[in-house]
Amino acid sequence: MDAMDDSSTFRVGLIGYGLAGSVFHAPLIAATEGLVLDTVVTSSPERQRQARAEFPDVRLEDSADGLWGRAGELDLIVIASPNRTHVPLARTALEAGLPTVVDKPLAATAADAEELAALAGARGLLLSVFQNRRWDNDFRTLHKLLAEGALGEVQRFESRFERWRPQLKGGWRESGDPAEVGGLLYDLGSHLVDQALTLFGPAESVYAEVDVRRPGAQTDDDTFIALTHTSGVRSHLWMSATAAQLGPRFRVLGSQSGYVKYGLDPQEAALREGLRPGDPSARWGTEPESGWGRLGAGESPLTGGGTPVPTLPGDYPAYYAAVAAALRDGTPPPVTAAEAAAALHVLEAARVSAAEHRTVRIEVSA
Numbered sequence: 001m002d003a004m005d006d007s008s009t010f011r012v013g014l015i016g017y018g019l020a021g022s023v024f025h026a027p028l029i030a031a032t033e034g035l036v037l038d039t040v041v042t043s044s045p046e047r048q049r050q051a052r053a054e055f056p057d058v059r060l061e062d063s064a065d066g067l068w069g070r071a072g073e074l075d076l077i078v079i080a081s082p083n084r085t086h087v088p089l090a091r092t093a094l095e096a097g098l099p100t101v102v103d104k105p106l107a108a109t110a111a112d113a114e115e116l117a118a119l120a121g122a123r124g125l126l127l128s129v130f131q132n133r134r135w136d137n138d139f140r141t142l143h144k145l146l147a148e149g150a151l152g153e154v155q156r157f158e159s160r161f162e163r164w165r166p167q168l169k170g171g172w173r174e175s176g177d178p179a180e181v182g183g184l185l186y187d188l189g190s191h192l193v194d195q196a197l198t199l200f201g202p203a204e205s206v207y208a209e210v211d212v213r214r215p216g217a218q219t220d221d222d223t224f225i226a227l228t229h230t231s232g233v234r235s236h237l238w239m240s241a242t243a244a245q246l247g248p249r250f251r252v253l254g255s256q257s258g259y260v261k262y263g264l265d266p267q268e269a270a271l272r273e274g275l276r277p278g279d280p281s282a283r284w285g286t287e288p289e290s291g292w293g294r295l296g297a298g299e300s301p302l303t304g305g306g307t308p309v310p311t312l313p314g315d316y317p318a319y320y321a322a323v324a325a326a327l328r329d330g331t332p333p334p335v336t337a338a339e340a341a342a343a344l345h346v347l348e349a350a351r352v353s354a355a356e357h358r359t360v361r362i363e364v365s366a
Contacts, residue, residue: 010327011038013067013074013098015089016081017047020103022054023271024132024316025080030055031277031317034324038074039067041081064089071096076126076327079103083181087112090127094119099126099327104190106337108181110344117337126326128333129340130319133191134198136265137285137314138249138293144312146199150295151254157196157235158251161188162243168216176218183219185210185347188239193343194335196227196235202342203227203235207359208350213242225350250293259309260301261293267314277317285314 012029014021017040029037039059040051048060061067064081067074077093078101079086087107093100094116106129107113120127133139145151168174175182185208197203207226214221222242227235238247250261267285275282289308296306322334349360 008034008328009036010034010075010324011036011073012076012078013039013041014078014080015041015064015067015085016079016103017042017044017051018080018082020130021078021080022047022050023268025078025101025103025130026051026055027271027276028316028320029078032320032324034328035076035320041067064092068092068096071098074098076101076323078130080130083108083186084179087116090116091119094123094125094127097123097125101126101128101130101323103130104194104340105129105181105186105344105347106340107344108178108186110341110348113337113341113344117341120337126323126333127337128323128326129335129337131191131194131335131340132267132316132319133195133265134335135315135318136267137287137311138261138263138265139195140312140315141261141293141309142250142252142259143199145259145295145309150257151252151259152256154200154233154252154254156253157200157233158238158248158253159192159195159235160238160240160247160249161192162238162240162246164244164246165241166214168214174217174219174221183221183223184239184241185220185223185225185350189223189225189237189347189350190343192237192239193225193227193346194339196229196237197339197342197346200229200233200235201231202229203346203362204230205359205361206346206349206353208353210351210354223350223354225346227346257295257297257306259293259295260306261311263287263291265314267316271316283313285316287311 029035041061043062077098079089080103090102173182205228209224210220211222222240225237248260248262252259277284292308292311294301294306295309299305326333353360
């Protein structure tokens with residue numbers, strides 16, 4: 001990269017301006033001190049107009065090829081394009097000498113993720129994966145409870161991303177073409193598995209049920225994964241577009257007490273509504289007391305059992321703040337490619353488990 005007039009400001013090229021690019025990445029980049037959204041890449045005239053309306057000073061490119069010729073003018077590439085493009089675009093960005101952030105999943109296979117990690121390491125470049133759900137309000141709260149030992153020894157972790165979408169929406173995420181890396185296993189499963197591994201460490205075995213429920217569906221829309229961690233904790237993870245009744249987001253059972261939390265973190269809804277971090281009226285990432293989870297033992301939280309636990313504010317902006325710090329100070333990125341590869345090993349094992357109706361063991365490296 002060329003030397004910069006202001007070493008604390010990093011110019012970002014964002015590839016893709018669909019849901020991920022326009023709702024998540026662009027607003028969070030723009031809200032981060034030290035980052036400037038320099039260029040948006042999208043071939044859609046409608047999305048180009050949207051990007052220009054939302055960020056009047058942004059430069060526009062029809063394709064990523066427009067970025068590589070002026071790599072010296074950029075300091076970070078963010079890839080928020082369809083899953084099939086993640087590996088080739090990340091490889092090209094790294095070969096151009098550019099630090100890179102990739103939306104999840106980093107790749108379709110752990111081997112591809114490990115190859116990208118090796119390339120980034122050899123070139124001394126940042127490579128990080130956007131796992132924003134580590135900064136969900138409920139996850140942050142659970143992480144704090146575990147650090148305090150409030151549950152005792154955790155025995156089972158139940159986690160759900162469930163929706164009621166009986167009609168197909170269309171698009172590449174619902175495509176049956178394996179090259180598209182669609183389906184809920186890799187979409188929502190990338191988040192659920194990452195959270196489980198972050199909390200409880202490596203998994204040693206995986207059992208999965210992968211179903212296609214909706215008429216005309218081509219890829220999984222109702223999936224369950226059971227992990228046994230080397231720590232002894234068992235994680236049960238559900239992801240569904242066909243859940244007519246939604247279960248708790250978290251149900252965590254320990255030797256002393258359990259924690260149950262319903263509802264979703266409010267940050268995605270806020271971003272979709274056009275609210276932005278830093279807006280005082282937004283009270284970013286907070287939820288009302290009626291949404292708090294409960295901690296207790298011996299009685300259902302739905303009948304008043306347990307004690308309400310104030311939910312910590314969600315903090316998606318922390319991800320890009322950590323990326324900026326890594327670029328500035330050389331600190332580790334907030335989510336590493338190695339962590340993404342570990343989650344992909346689990347997702348690949350889940351696919352095998354479902355296809356062969358068996359539990360699959362994962363070789364855990366020392």
